[in-house]
Amino acid sequence: MRVVLVEGDITAQQVDVIVNAANSSLLGGGGVDGAIHRRGGPAILAECRALRASRYGRGLPTGQAVATTAGDLPARWVVHTVGPVWSATEDRSALLRDCYAKSLRIADELGARTMAFPLVSAGVYGWPVEDAVGHALTVLRAATPANVTEARLVLFGPDTYRVAQRVHAG
Incomplete structure (x- = not known):
């Protein structure tokens, strides 16, 4: 699997899966989570509410991941994962690390070929x-998925991107 660093807006990535750095409620919030819910539209929130009403009544646990539709995003699915504070x-x-590994596993099970991750937490x-x-x-470089061929780490802002380039090269 190819790992690519991208500076930009994760909601604009044209991939099969966009990973959401969600809060445990799955009902939207600030940062990446709010941006994904706003741009993706009401279909994402509707599926998240259904997940809360069924499997995740107490919210999605930290380090876990779950998939929904991508709504109006340029992707097929959103995989929501809750990072630790x-x-x-x-x-x-x-x-x-579980956030990345479990999101990748879910995307691979869905048959996704490409995915975009935010910098979780x-x-x-x-x-x-x-x-x-x-x-x-560490997680993405060690992964050997059956279907996913590209994982993008989408970094918001030039400073974060420069730090990521330095770590990636080092």
């Missing part, structure tokens, strides 16, 4: 960007 006193990196959840990029690349 960064902690200086507790190592939550395994949960962060690096926004309002406070994960240091350099470390977040390192965890994302």
Whole structure:
């Protein structure tokens, strides 16, 4: 699988799967989650509400992932994953890596060929960007999916993109 760094807006990526850095409610929020729900339209929220009413009554657990329609996004599906909030006193990196691994597994099971990931937990959840990029690349570089041939790590803003390029090259 090819891993590509892209600076830009994840909601504009033309791929089979867009990964959403969701909050556990699955009902939208700020940052990437809010942008995906706004651009994707009401179909995404409707499926998320159905998931809450059935399998995830208490919300989607941290490190887990689930797929819905992509609504009006230029993709077939959205895979929602809940990243951990960064902690200086507790190592939550395994949960962060699970977000990438489980999202990739779901996309692969759906038959997706291409997917776009945000930098999970690096926004309002406070994960240091350099470390977040390192965890994302560790999982994506080691993956051997049956169907997915390209994983894009979509980075918002030139500063985040430069950090990711440095980590990717190092």
